[in-house]
Amino acid sequence: MALPYWTGMKLLAIFSLLVCLRTAFAADDAVVVTAVRDPVKKSYKKMIDGAALFEERKHLAPDAALRFKLIPRQADTRMEGVELEVAADSIAIPLKVAPDQTFTIERNRTALKENAQVMPNRKVGTMTWRADVRTPGLPPNVRRLGDLRLECAVGMKAGLISNYPAGFWGWLDGLIAQNESYCHRAAPRYLFFAERPIWSVTLVDGGRREVLPVDMLYGGASRDPDWQKDRHCDCSALFDRAYFVPLGDSSWPNDTRVEIEYMS
């Protein structure tokens, strides 16, 4: 007997939730080294998968290297002195965190086999993660669109995003969006963070210039009167630095400069 469409979708959502919970608890079981209770953590395997995708899509940013970056989620999150390790049943591999809170990750067979987790010594909800892909030689306020495209692809593949909309179907949409194909949408809501609070973002390709609408800054808050109540977005501490770019708009080449003007 065929189920009505929405009934089927709801059953799919419930099934997905159960699978996620089971996976989450299985991952918890694997962790033996924790510096704090209930730490932030990410799947080591997914991050390695993200790094593999970076190599596969290197043509987007031929001169760039891949790093990952820790970003505060709370205004009072202390970012100095963060310690990070790959933790599994039988091993714990410390990772060196640079002063700009970036780090690299190496492939380790045992860590993969034991479903290791990458964990900083900070509690869950205090930090989020992003891929960091930077072509050298650009001014600090300029990003390259190809770099951002690759950051999105790696970030989605590595499961770095912590952004769960409040509504049930919104949540399901978020689940579906955990795929790097999301980055090919014309205007995906994949958040990038500038170094300082943003006043404007302009795409520049030769003589073509386009200032992004304010809807694409501040996590889209100008269209959402309840933006300050959204505690699920992983941008809550950095709303004034958050922006989207039209990653999937192929009329903008990878060499497009993304020029950021700061508030001050």
Next chain:
Amino acid sequence: MRTLVACALLAGCALTEPIPPERPLGPGEIASARQADNALELGKSTKADVKALLGEATALTFATGYEVWVYRERPDPKTQTPSLELVLLFEPAGILAKTRVR
């Protein structure tokens, strides 16, 4: 002849679409972004000045004390042209620091 003229006038009236009454501008809406921008003074206009001139904005207040105010022109359904937005930045002291029309 008079009858013909009267008929033509009546037909003309029947074919002319009635003009709907103009809806007043809502919060965050302005008639012209460029005119509004020209009326403001960087380094001088205060939040109270801008509110008195343009009405309520969509305001984003950040932890740093900076505020971004957004006004949008009401879209014109006839022309289909995208409406302009006027974005204002107030520094923590409440003075207008930057503006942008897009």
